[in-house]
Amino acid sequence: MKIRFSIAVLLSTFLSFNAFSAELLISEQYVRETIPGTEISSAYMTITNRSAKMVKLTTVTSSVSERIEMHEHVMTADMMKMQQVESIIINAGDNVVLQPHGYHIMVFNLQQPLKADTEISMTLHFDNQPSMKIKVPVQGLNKPEKRHQH
Numbered sequence: 001m002k003i004r005f006s007i008a009v010l011l012s013t014f015l016s017f018n019a020f021s022a023e024l025l026i027s028e029q030y031v032r033e034t035i036p037g038t039e040i041s042s043a044y045m046t047i048t049n050r051s052a053k054m055v056k057l058t059t060v061t062s063s064v065s066e067r068i069e070m071h072e073h074v075m076t077a078d079m080m081k082m083q084q085v086e087s088i089i090i091n092a093g094d095n096v097v098l099q100p101h102g103y104h105i106m107v108f109n110l111q112q113p114l115k116a117d118t119e120i121s122m123t124l125h126f127d128n129q130p131s132m133k134i135k136v137p138v139q140g141l142n143k144p145e146k147r148h149q150h
């Protein structure tokens with residue numbers, strides 16, 4: 001079952017969700033289903049920079065919210081807290097993984113709750129690359145985090 005599920009995820013990733021330009025590849029993107037009673041969510045993805053120049057992700061926009069920020073988790077004294085970042089840098093030939101407890105995209109003031117098994121659009125804006133509009137599947141709250149499956 002698990003294997004079949006992984007293949008299905010992989011196929012759907014390649015068939016419909018992968019987004020790429022000559023220089024950039026966005027993969028493994030998902031956004032979390034909204035916790036009932038809240039108006040926030042967070043999104044994760046891998047951004048691969050295939051160009052020969054450093055690329056900066058400068059803003060993320062979506063029709064689901066007018067307030068979307070990029071965040072990181074930092075360790076202060078003995079506490080983990082998150083803070084906003086101005087941009088996320090992806091070095092030439094490298095990739096950056098946005099994931100729980102690391103860089104993430106924070107969506108505030110959702111007009112409507114995000115429901116599992118639907119998808120939203122997000123547009124990623126870069127300093128020196130064309131913007132990319134991507135489809136982001138909504139992952140249910142009960143599903144284990146993809147990255148920690150074995």
Ligand SMILES: [Cu+2]
Nearest residue numbers: 071082104106
């Ligand atoms: Cu955050």
